[in-house]
Amino acid sequence: MQDLGNWTPSSWRARPALQLPAYADDGALRAAEQRLATLPALIFPGEIAQLRTRLGAVARGEAFLLQGGDCAESFDEVGQDAVESTFRVILQMAVVLTYAAACPVVKLGRIAGQFAKPRSSDSETVDGTTLPSYRGDIVNGSAFSAAARLPDPARLLTAYAHSTTTLNQLRALAQGGFADLHEVHRWTADFVRTSPQGARFAELADRITESLGFMEACGFDAARTPQLHAVEFYTSHEALHLHYEQALTRHDARSGRWYGGSAHMLWLGERTRQLEGAHIEYLRGIDNPVGVKLGPNAAADDVLRLLDRLDPDNQPGRSVLISRMGSDKVAERLPPLLRAVRRAGRTPVWCCDPMHGNTVTASNGYKTRDFERILGEMRGFFSAHAQEGTYAGGLHFEMTGQDVTECRGGAQALSDEGLASRYRSACDPRLNGSQSLELAFQIADVLKA
Ligand code: PEP
Ligand code: MN
Numbered sequence: 001m002q003d004l005g006n007w008t009p010s011s012w013r014a015r016p017a018l019q020l021p022a023y024a025d026d027g028a029l030r031a032a033e034q035r036l037a038t039l040p041a042l043i044f045p046g047e048i049a050q051l052r053t054r055l056g057a058v059a060r061g062e063a064f065l066l067q068g069g070d071c072a073e074s075f076d077e078v079g080q081d082a083v084e085s086t087f088r089v090i091l092q093m094a095v096v097l098t099y100a101a102a103c104p105v106v107k108l109g110r111i112a113g114q115f116a117k118p119r120s121s122d123s124e125t126v127d128g129t130t131l132p133s134y135r136g137d138i139v140n141g142s143a144f145s146a147a148a149r150l151p152d153p154a155r156l157l158t159a160y161a162h163s164t165t166t167l168n169q170l171r172a173l174a175q176g177g178f179a180d181l182h183e184v185h186r187w188t189a190d191f192v193r194t195s196p197q198g199a200r201f202a203e204l205a206d207r208i209t210e211s212l213g214f215m216e217a218c219g220f221d222a223a224r225t226p227q228l229h230a231v232e233f234y235t236s237h238e239a240l241h242l243h244y245e246q247a248l249t250r251h252d253a254r255s256g257r258w259y260g261g262s263a264h265m266l267w268l269g270e271r272t273r274q275l276e277g278a279h280i281e282y283l284r285g286i287d288n289p290v291g292v293k294l295g296p297n298a299a300a301d302d303v304l305r306l307l308d309r310l311d312p313d314n315q316p317g318r319s320v321l322i323s324r325m326g327s328d329k330v331a332e333r334l335p336p337l338l339r340a341v342r343r344a345g346r347t348p349v350w351c352c353d354p355m356h357g358n359t360v361t362a363s364n365g366y367k368t369r370d371f372e373r374i375l376g377e378m379r380g381f382f383s384a385h386a387q388e389g390t391y392a393g394g395l396h397f398e399m400t401g402q403d404v405t406e407c408r409g410g411a412q413a414l415s416d417e418g419l420a421s422r423y424r425s426a427c428d429p430r431l432n433g434s435q436s437l438e439l440a441f442q443i444a445d446v447l448k449a
Helices: 026-038 045-059 081-101 154-175 181-187 196-217 242-247 278-285 300-310 330-343 371-388 433-448
Strands: 064-069 105-110 123-126 129-132 233-238 249-252 257-260 265-268 290-294 319-323 349-352 359-361 367-369 394-398
Touching: 026 154, 026 242, 045 064, 045 105, 045 233, 045 257, 045 349, 064 081, 064 349, 081 105, 081 154, 081 181, 081 196, 081 433, 105 394, 154 233, 154 242, 181 196, 196 433, 242 249, 242 278, 265 278, 265 319, 278 300, 290 300, 300 319, 300 330, 319 330, 330 371, 349 371, 367 371, 371 433, 394 433
Parallel strands: 064 105, 064 394, 105 233, 233 265, 265 290, 290 319, 319 349, 349 394
Antiparallel strands: 123 129, 249 257, 359 367
């Protein structure tokens, strides 16, 4: 078993911690942490072990990882729609990829806890007024007012409650019949149905339905095949707010290990992966699969040191390296990292986030991303792996099933002017349901080639 040395759930507190909020009231923070510590973990150790097994298959090149969801979830999104629509698009994308690559797809949401955001600047100025930056609903509010921007420890408990509701809905969707492969035609949202993607998906759904009918006519007993009636769906978020993560850390008496109880998988962002920093210290001690984002400035040596710290025993399924280089840099920056990691005998899952290196400002001020550049980084990711003899194991998207207008391009040909009509993200621009499905078909073509 991994030797954790002097690690404890709170040992991160002795390290420099970037991106954490400054609360005015320490007492209120402590009260929220104490309350969280008494509440049940959202997920359980057996589920973590199962996800590690699934990601181990990805690391060996036997499965593919699909990770996606909002940049930042919002406490204001209530009702069924937001979660259900994202879940159904992930299912659709996964079916497209499973069919194309004939390999299992591990479905991992950026959901049920994606509430804390790192920011490039501590403050924001609008019309001469300067206020603290919005840091995600777990910290403060996105509205531009002094009251909303004040960090409020009570939000830690709201984040937990919100995550619980979302996770409950996800478990019901995954296991309660909605995800049954016989229902594949019902997963398409109305606004996608009439699009070229909708038509292409309907064709694929017909083929699946026909295959199931054929197999059943041959005597195959679908009723006794649970994989046809339910899916495994896992949750993840950025482990940024360490007070929250520590408060939900639990000890598993059976394995003798610690695990993060807030999500199945946790990752660290590009801004908080300092080797001696608080975030790496926290993550190294928990048993969950852990991810690290790698931007264009990551050096091969940094990556090897990170793996030494987070995954000293080189266990397949423990570590996920999420590259986010930018479409113009991926061909140059990714191959040296792949080479160094392969030569060191390391076998992490390699995943591509084609979103965060491709953010631009539109002519009318909206933060946006171009469909073509997102696709370009993905293609660069697959080529770099082909060139280095490593396995391109997965993709990480900011997406929603809803009909938002936040990223440009795609078959819908969204332009700068079009962004204003339904731009809803409080943070980064997401692919909408139609753009997400279109990307899945494009990747499927790459995987088939
Ligand atoms: C994110 O995933 O929303 C994010 C902030 O990413 P990164 O750390 O890669 O910038
Ligand atoms: Mn983001």
